[in-house]
Amino acid sequence: MSARPRRKRRTPLKADADPAENGRDETPEERADRRWQELVQEIRVVQTGVQILFGFLLTVAFTPHFQQLSQADRAIYTITVVLGSLATGALIGPVSLHRIVLGRRVKPQLVVWASRLTMVGIVLLLATLVAALFLILRVSTDNTVVPWIVAGVLWWYLLCWYALPLWVRIRHASGSSSAK
Incomplete structure (x- = not known):
């Protein structure tokens, strides 16, 4: 029988925190793997949308x-x-970054x-959507209402994409550093 390699000591997510308190008992490498998988799933959603729009x-x-x-x-x-091109580049960037640094043992930094x-x-997708909406509405409707409609939609995006997540983050900031 071959000896199993020694597993690195698990470190809590928060300094001086008990792993049972923060709900995770994972090594820094396991945390990086989990966070990478979560990020890839998020990128899949937004990348598809930006590529279709582009x-x-x-x-x-x-x-x-x-x-x-005119x-x-x-x-x-x-x-x-x-x-749209800049948004596409930024959202495809993590794939290229992963490909280039693969095997270099820098997953937490990746x-x-x-x-x-x-x-x-x-952020670039937000700007693309607002600009595209502005153009479409300028071409298809009365120009006097366009800025108001676009401002309302921008407000909605900011609320959904930034204000709500920040509110949840602040409201539920239990001291866990896993969201960093």
Whole structure:
């Protein structure tokens, strides 16, 4: 029989915390693996949406109606496409990062950087969605109501994507550092 390799000592998530208190008994490597899997699932959701949106945005320039757009609307379109491209890059970035550093034993750092890229991608997706909505509504409705509608939708995104999660995070901040 071969001897099993010694397992690294498990460390609590919070300094001086009992593993039973924080609900996890995992090594830093196990924590990084879990956090990576959670991040990959999140990226799958947002990446699909941004890629579909970006694909549709790319086709707009090849439609007959595009030639009739004003210079201002073309500028908004260009900004929207660039934002969509940047969002796509940021959301695909963690995959490339993982591929390049695979096997280097830096998964905890990989998770931190991939998480940062994902948040940048989500912010860029927010900007892309708002710009796309602004352009579509400018072309299809009365311009006087467009800023109000877009501001309302932006408010809704900010509420759903940032305010609510931050409120939950603050309200349930029990001292656990696992959410960092």
